[in-house]
Amino acid sequence: MTLFTQSALALSLSLSVALSANVAQAESLAIINATVHTATESGVLNNATVVIENGTITAINPQSLQADKTIDAKGAMLTPGFIAAMNDMGLVEVGAVATSRDASDKEADITFDPSLAFNPKTTTIPFARKGGITRNIVTSNGGESIFAGQTFVVDLTGDFDSVIASNTGLFVQLGATDEGSRAMGMQQLIHQLEDAQKAFTQAKKANQSDKDDSDEPSREDSIISAVLAGEKPLIVAVDRASDIMHLIKLKQVYNLDVVIVNGADAVLVTEQLVQASIPVVIDAMRNLPDSFDSLHNSLNNAGQLAKAGVKVAIALPGDSHSIYALRYSAGNAVANGMDYNTAMAAVTANIADIFHLDSGRIAVGKPADLVLWSGDPFEFSSKVQKMWIAGEEQSLQSRQDELRDRYQHKTDMPAAYR
Amino acid sequence: MAKLMPSLVAVTLTSAIAGCSPAEQQDPQVTINANPYPSTYYALPNSMTLLKNATVLTGTGERHEDADVLIKEGKISAVGQQLVAEGAVIVDAKGKWITPGIIDVHSHLGVYPSPNAESHNDGNEMTNPVTAEVWAEHSVWPQDPGFNRAREGGITTLQILPGSANLIGGRGVTLKNVPATTMQAMKFPHAPYGLKMACGENPKNLYGSRNELPMTRMGNMAGYRTAFIQATEYKRAWDKYDADYAAGKNPVAPERDLMKDTLKGVLEGDILIHNHCYKAEEMAMMIDLGKEFGYHAGTFHHAVEAYKIADLLAENGNCAAMWPDWWGFKLEAYDMVLENVAMVDAIKNSCAVVHSDSGVTIQRLNQETAKIMHAANDNGFELTEQHVIGWITANAAKSLGISDKTGSLEAGKNADVVIWNTNPFSVYAQAEKVFIDGAKVYDRQDPAYQAQSDFMLGQQ
Numbered sequence: 001m002t003l004f005t006q007s008a009l010a011l012s013l014s015l016s017v018a019l020s021a022n023v024a025q026a027e028s029l030a031i032i033n034a035t036v037h038t039a040t041e042s043g044v045l046n047n048a049t050v051v052i053e054n055g056t057i058t059a060i061n062p063q064s065l066q067a068d069k070t071i072d073a074k075g076a077m078l079t080p081g082f083i084a085a086m087n088d089m090g091l092v093e094v095g096a097v098a099t100s101r102d103a104s105d106k107e108a109d110i111t112f113d114p115s116l117a118f119n120p121k122t123t124t125i126p127f128a129r130k131g132g133i134t135r136n137i138v139t140s141n142g143g144e145s146i147f148a149g150q151t152f153v154v155d156l157t158g159d160f161d162s163v164i165a166s167n168t169g170l171f172v173q174l175g176a177t178d179e180g181s182r183a184m185g186m187q188q189l190i191h192q193l194e195d196a197q198k199a200f201t202q203a204k205k206a207n208q209s210d211k212d213d214s215d216e217p218s219r220e221d222s223i224i225s226a227v228l229a230g231e232k233p234l235i236v237a238v239d240r241a242s243d244i245m246h247l248i249k250l251k252q253v254y255n256l257d258v259v260i261v262n263g264a265d266a267v268l269v270t271e272q273l274v275q276a277s278i279p280v281v282i283d284a285m286r287n288l289p290d291s292f293d294s295l296h297n298s299l300n301n302a303g304q305l306a307k308a309g310v311k312v313a314i315a316l317p318g319d320s321h322s323i324y325a326l327r328y329s330a331g332n333a334v335a336n337g338m339d340y341n342t343a344m345a346a347v348t349a350n351i352a353d354i355f356h357l358d359s360g361r362i363a364v365g366k367p368a369d370l371v372l373w374s375g376d377p378f379e380f381s382s383k384v385q386k387m388w389i390a391g392e393e394q395s396l397q398s399r400q401d402e403l404r405d406r407y408q409h410k411t412d413m414p415a416a417y418r
Numbered sequence: 419m420a421k422l423m424p425s426l427v428a429v430t431l432t433s434a435i436a437g438c439s440p441a442e443q444q445d446p447q448v449t450i451n452a453n454p455y456p457s458t459y460y461a462l463p464n465s466m467t468l469l470k471n472a473t474v475l476t477g478t479g480e481r482h483e484d485a486d487v488l489i490k491e492g493k494i495s496a497v498g499q500q501l502v503a504e505g506a507v508i509v510d511a512k513g514k515w516i517t518p519g520i521i522d523v524h525s526h527l528g529v530y531p532s533p534n535a536e537s538h539n540d541g542n543e544m545t546n547p548v549t550a551e552v553w554a555e556h557s558v559w560p561q562d563p564g565f566n567r568a569r570e571g572g573i574t575t576l577q578i579l580p581g582s583a584n585l586i587g588g589r590g591v592t593l594k595n596v597p598a599t600t601m602q603a604m605k606f607p608h609a610p611y612g613l614k615m616a617c618g619e620n621p622k623n624l625y626g627s628r629n630e631l632p633m634t635r636m637g638n639m640a641g642y643r644t645a646f647i648q649a650t651e652y653k654r655a656w657d658k659y660d661a662d663y664a665a666g667k668n669p670v671a672p673e674r675d676l677m678k679d680t681l682k683g684v685l686e687g688d689i690l691i692h693n694h695c696y697k698a699e700e701m702a703m704m705i706d707l708g709k710e711f712g713y714h715a716g717t718f719h720h721a722v723e724a725y726k727i728a729d730l731l732a733e734n735g736n737c738a739a740m741w742p743d744w745w746g747f748k749l750e751a752y753d754m755v756l757e758n759v760a761m762v763d764a765i766k767n768s769c770a771v772v773h774s775d776s777g778v779t780i781q782r783l784n785q786e787t788a789k790i791m792h793a794a795n796d797n798g799f800e801l802t803e804q805h806v807i808g809w810i811t812a813n814a815a816k817s818l819g820i821s822d823k824t825g826s827l828e829a830g831k832n833a834d835v836v837i838w839n840t841n842p843f844s845v846y847a848q849a850e851k852v853f854i855d856g857a858k859v860y861d862r863q864d865p866a867y868q869a870q871s872d873f874m875l876g877q878q
């Protein structure tokens with residue numbers, strides 16, 4: 001019975017809306033008369049046309065328009081889908097329910113791959129879509145080690161194939177600690193890099209002298225090797241300026257791809273960050289001195305860092321239940337001095353660049369992750385009108401909508417029947 | 419009038435007895451000082467001020483365009499067009515919006531201050547499930563930098579509550595958000611005390627993990643009931659003592675009990691309940707619990723499922739203080755809907771409040787309200803700015819029992835006022851000037867009115 005109901009529902013959905021991948025990919029779609037925020041050097045295009053086909057943006061303002069289907073945006077804003085980052089979406093359904101929680105493990109280490117626990121059917125995904133979010137860089141919260149494991153990238157279709165890439169970055173947590181000294185953590189990172197570098201140099205020599213005598217590198221070594229080669233970002237959650245300075249030095253020594261997350265004190269070392277080309281992923285709403293590591297938290301930080309030339313991404317790190325509100329963080333950053341287009345980039349293009357995603361821009365050849373808004377995406381008065389992920393139109397209904405409707409529209413029968 | 423009655427009765431009784439028999443030798447009457455840590459608050463320097471030509475939301479549902487607000491002797495004197503006041507400081511507020519000062523009914527500033535440190539974790543007395551004897555005011559660190567951040571977001575009044583670890587966590591205190599070196603200097607004069615209670619997961623999980631009562635929700639209920647049975651007996655003992663004394667006898671006063679003093683204050687209606695409670699079925703039981711012991715169940719805080727029992731809350735005169743979108747951190751907070759506040763508000767005689775419970779969102783209760791207003795309006799509601807401002811002003815004042823003093827821009831109310839650079843329900847809105855009792859306490863353009871905590875001085 002249950003099975004029958006579900007398939008009947010699925011059938012009616014695919015008939016009513018062109019949601020299924022096959023249908024979407026067979027058709028080309030033109031969105032016309034849109035105010036397109038490209039998040040590229042082209043800036044904002046007025047009365048523009050964007051054509052998508054087979055999940056990809058195939059044309060912008062083509063000379064002649066040929067598409068199976070056309071949507072008139074009537075001047076509404078079309079933006080790249082927003083990209084969330086460094087949260088536990090799909091790893092936690094309810095924070096306090098242990099069995100619904102896979103975001104941390106005491107034994108998490110360099111090799112920990114939380115993507116194996118990702119649940120695309122979590123209720124947090126449809127709710128996040130309502131905020132215009134189409135992709136997400138998911139992270140574990142780690143365990144006892146400074147190494148919290150590997151990040152992974154998902155799209156927000158909620159499909160079983162929505163993990164786009166796993167093991168995309170190595171996440172490290174440094175700085176203030178409840179027990180012992182922060183020096184130990186930093187030292188561990190330094191030693192790990194030093195030792196790996198030495199081992200690789202020796203292995204190279206050994207390989208040159210005797211090719212048969214080489215061992216397979218351990219899983220851990222392969223990851224560190226990718227970090228040392230700059231192929232895999234070293235994503236470090238850290239606040240205090242003195243800790244950030246150590247990381248800047250490490251980048252200089254090993255030429256790593258370092259990403260700072262949080263970075264309360266980043267404003268104290270802006271010049272050094274710019275010089276070292278280290279981006280900062282910031283929670284723009286964080287303005288309390290919540291620890292001695294974060295005395296310089298301020299609503300102005302996002303704008304200030306960006307103005308100084310640091311590549312800034314805005315994120316809501318940690319809990320994933322309300323990442324739909326990312327757009328309001330961007331709005332608050334604007335209210336506190338960030339340039340509007342920079343704030344738009346901070347939730348699209350910049351985050352894509354920092355985490356090596358191909359999305360985040362409206363340009364020919366990019367995945368068609370698009371959001372059509374009823375107004376300014378950062379404003380409370382606006383909502384998502386339509387959303388596409390890789391060309392597929394997405395539902396904008398969530399569990400919350402069903403709960404509301406059930407209690408808003410009363411009948412003489414109990415709510416359970418509604 | 420009601421207040422006068424008991425003492426008249428007492429006087430009559432005393433003289434009647436004195437008339438017929440020689441008065442028994444009476445020891446001095448033992449009374450309980452209801453206000454041993456009195457407010458020393460005074461308004462900061464202020465002068466007559468006329469705010470001109472703004473969009474004014476009064477907090478009582480009215481909206482006036484191009485309107486003026488006159489502040490005189492710390493009170494709202496008038497709201498209207500083209501007011502004239504000789505000698506007043508004129509503030510040009512053209513293009514700006516004016517609202518009552520924002521009130522947060524649920525804050526832990528000062529008791530869980532920034533920076534987060536063991537030394538300052540003073541919000542939860544987790545040593546017994548019933549700690550009605552503790553008072554949050556005794557934990558407040560006035561130098562919490564969060565008070566200043568909150569003022570920059572328009573917060574003029576806030577209730578500091580103990581945490582929710584206990585069934586009965588202790589008294590809350592209502593503060594004026596002025597910079598001060600003592601708690602008493604922030605204390606809102608004549609505001610009633612609150613009593614923090616907590617339903618659900620927090621108390622049962624904490625004490626259950628210690629193999630103590632409560633381990634279950636039924637244990638929770640047993641815990642409240644046991645406490646109120648004791649309080650009822652305590653109150654009876656004191657009532658008898660007072661009556662006997664008034665009758666000219668020389669009774670022995672009951673032994674003071676700090677825990678029961680507070681619960682007696684609840685039974686007498688002097689202390690208002692503020693109940694951390696998420697779920698529909700639990701709120702319904704807490705309403706009945708109040709009826710069982712003869713007190714009012716007060717305000718439900720968080721109340722994530724309040725929309726399921728909006729009728730019941732309005733019928734019983736309970737406020738619900740809610741968030742727009744916090745959910746999923748516990749199972750009892752799973753059934754969030756963005757429109758919760760609007761759905762509670764939609765019932766006649768309701769009292770919907772938006773609260774923060776956070777040092778971060780307390781700075782933007784206007785934005786929290788905006789999220790709800792727009793989500794609701796997308797789904798069939800027709801809410802206006804002039805209406806929803808009441809959720810963080812007039813209704814919040816009602817929840818705290820101070821609506822005769824603040825929460826609206828009516829003549830005679832305390833001049834707690836915010837000037838916003840634009841519509842306060844825009845993401846780009848910022849509080850530009852904040853007044854408490856007519857005194858300017860914050861000015862975004864003037865560093866002389868940007869208070870900083872001692873703690874932040876000299877930090878590099």
